[in-house]
Amino acid sequence: xxxxxxxxxxxxxxxxxxxxxxxxxxxxxxxxxxxxxxxxxxxxxxxxxxxxxxxxxxxxxxxxxxxxxxxxxxxxxxxxxxxxxxxxxxxxxxxxxxxxxxxxxxxxxxxxxxxxxxxxxxxxxxxxxxxxxxxxxxxxxxxxxxxxxxxxxxxxxxxxxxxxxxxxxxxxxxxxxxxxxxxxxxxxxxxxxxxxxxxxxxxxxxxxxxxxxxxxxxxxxxxxxxxxxxxxxxxxxxxxxxxxxxxxxxxxxxxxxxxxxxxxxxxxxxxxxxxxxxxxxxxxxxxxxxxxxxxxxxxxxxxxxxxxxxxxxxxxxxxxxxxxxxxxxxxxxxxxxxxxxxxxxxxxxxxxxxxxxxxxxxxxxxxxxxxxxxxxxx
Amino acid sequence: xxxxxxxxxxxxxxxxxxxxxxxxxxxxxxxxxxxxxxxxxxxxxxxxxxxxxxxxxxxxxxxxxxxxxxxxxxxxxxxxxxxxxxxxxxxxxxxxxxxxxxxxxxxxxxxxxxxxxxxxxxxxxxxxxxxxxxxxxxxxxxxxxxxxxxxxxxxxxxxxxxxxxxxxxxxxxxxxxxxxxxxxxxxxxxxxxxxxxxxxxxxxxxxxxxxxxxxxxxxxxxxxxxxxxxxxxxxxxxxxxxxxxxxxxxxxxxxxxxxxxxxxxxxxxxxxxxxxxxxx
Numbered sequence: 001x002x003x004x005x006x007x008x009x010x011x012x013x014x015x016x017x018x019x020x021x022x023x024x025x026x027x028x029x030x031x032x033x034x035x036x037x038x039x040x041x042x043x044x045x046x047x048x049x050x051x052x053x054x055x056x057x058x059x060x061x062x063x064x065x066x067x068x069x070x071x072x073x074x075x076x077x078x079x080x081x082x083x084x085x086x087x088x089x090x091x092x093x094x095x096x097x098x099x100x101x102x103x104x105x106x107x108x109x110x111x112x113x114x115x116x117x118x119x120x121x122x123x124x125x126x127x128x129x130x131x132x133x134x135x136x137x138x139x140x141x142x143x144x145x146x147x148x149x150x151x152x153x154x155x156x157x158x159x160x161x162x163x164x165x166x167x168x169x170x171x172x173x174x175x176x177x178x179x180x181x182x183x184x185x186x187x188x189x190x191x192x193x194x195x196x197x198x199x200x201x202x203x204x205x206x207x208x209x210x211x212x213x214x215x216x217x218x219x220x221x222x223x224x225x226x227x228x229x230x231x232x233x234x235x236x237x238x239x240x241x242x243x244x245x246x247x248x249x250x251x252x253x254x255x256x257x258x259x260x261x262x263x264x265x266x267x268x269x270x271x272x273x274x275x276x277x278x279x280x281x282x283x284x285x286x287x288x289x290x291x292x293x294x295x296x297x298x299x300x301x302x303x304x305x306x307x308x309x310x311x312x313x314x315x316x317x318x319x320x321x322x323x324x325x326x327x328x329x330x331x332x333x334x335x336x337x338x339x340x341x342x343x344x345x346x347x348x349x350x351x352x353x354x355x356x357x358x359x360x361x362x363x364x365x366x367x368x369x370x371x372x373x374x375x376x377x378x
Numbered sequence: 379x380x381x382x383x384x385x386x387x388x389x390x391x392x393x394x395x396x397x398x399x400x401x402x403x404x405x406x407x408x409x410x411x412x413x414x415x416x417x418x419x420x421x422x423x424x425x426x427x428x429x430x431x432x433x434x435x436x437x438x439x440x441x442x443x444x445x446x447x448x449x450x451x452x453x454x455x456x457x458x459x460x461x462x463x464x465x466x467x468x469x470x471x472x473x474x475x476x477x478x479x480x481x482x483x484x485x486x487x488x489x490x491x492x493x494x495x496x497x498x499x500x501x502x503x504x505x506x507x508x509x510x511x512x513x514x515x516x517x518x519x520x521x522x523x524x525x526x527x528x529x530x531x532x533x534x535x536x537x538x539x540x541x542x543x544x545x546x547x548x549x550x551x552x553x554x555x556x557x558x559x560x561x562x563x564x565x566x567x568x569x570x571x572x573x574x575x576x577x578x579x580x581x582x583x584x585x586x587x588x589x590x591x592x593x594x595x596x597x598x599x600x601x602x603x604x605x606x607x608x609x610x611x612x613x614x615x616x617x618x619x620x621x622x623x624x625x626x627x628x629x630x631x632x633x634x635x636x637x638x639x640x641x642x643x644x645x646x647x648x649x650x651x652x653x654x655x656x657x658x
Contacts, residue, residue: 030500030510033502034501034506061510065510089582093582096577097517100516101513102512102516344484345484345485
């Protein structure tokens, strides 16, 4: 009688080979099958005629699979290995497993070739182009809906507009003001360190005024609003899309663009210039305070120099850009929300995409405005 | 040995879930006001009750997702509430939960979903894990090509099947099913009932079934527990519940839908697995 224990000692299952029969005892479950060396067992090949599981206590699906697998491997074409000693319930389980064995192991997809990669790149490019077209189309339908609103002012959902003005405008005031104040402080501090070397401290006023009024005030406000409200638009409209609210609106004859998108975009267009103005003031105040502390430029001097030496066009350039930035943020936020499909993952993906895309396009638009204003000479 | 596979030794049928005096409030609204329930090993128990009677809340409390305000819950002889994190983890391995609509992880394919509990709870090598997960996916009657699909690509019925496959991934002793047939067409629902019964028999499962579906009750439940007025109004076989004198129970079991379900279920093999395996 040959005995061979083919498993390590701490495993709750034993395989003993005696008289051409594998006697299994212990527990054959999901915890123990991973520790069984099936190849070593299968190596006994021809000598085995039967597998005896009368001493197996716990047997689960994984254990049953192991038995079926072992039986198949030990069987030779002219003689099948018998399975003995199974209780009725165990027999039923083994039969269920046998019926559900893989027909053949799943074919793994071949690794991507260069042509596949090129195809992926091409598809991505075409998809990006399609997004640009769709975004333009969406912009068109929003503008059309707004035009209808202008012609029929009574169709404007005033409550909704005011609500969104509060959400995107009023509630953003503290963070926007604080951010702009700190930017003013930093500009004054860094500018002072550089300008002092030339004895040109007083020019710090021009530095702060031009950079805050013309660029930073409105640009940083737009970035904060994109992160705050653009993402909120996508998430809100996207979850409505997921719950089929948008489809319900369509069946009731409501235009989702007029109901959901126009109030949001309009609120942003109205509020972003206001927020930009607040950011300008806060930035100048921050700069003035830091100039006073760091350079001894008194607020009165700061004010005089601001009024006499800073062209009002710097302020105007910043304000002109605001509604365009608002349009970009609003359109992208709402468009990505409309693109959400059934699952939660697409909601998350499109929300982050909406923020990234709107910030990127705001900066691109800012660059284009710089060129434009340089050409027209303001 | 006579016990179902999965049962330790030859233990006689005993209560695997024991709920005593369970109290649960949400704010000022009392959902459960002293619920008692015993679930025996190897049975399929159906929990019914009107909307808002806390069927799902009861399930969530038993598996430890919602904290009860009073009473005791013992599963497999261990308290679910007053237990250490390690004991709770060990206990949790011995049951599987299928939520409404499957609750599959949307970023993973069906097979990866089934593999997830195996990866977290066992030391199975990756290849073996894939094989066993594939086996489970086939056992719940999903087609071969569903294995590599994402939940969003599946129909509602397939998602439920995949959720069931994940719930039985580790061959648990108890399976909790929350409305497994809700939202399925009658054919799909009947097929799912058959599936539950088959796997219950093959794997020796105890099934805790929260349902609205009268057909499921007649087809697969050994006993039915009725939740009403914050208490377990009655527990017994459907035949026993026919005689309970309570307006809701009477309406429930003697309404036109119940009569139709009862007629449908009076075939000779009602509720029994006829030919386990491939669904039609």
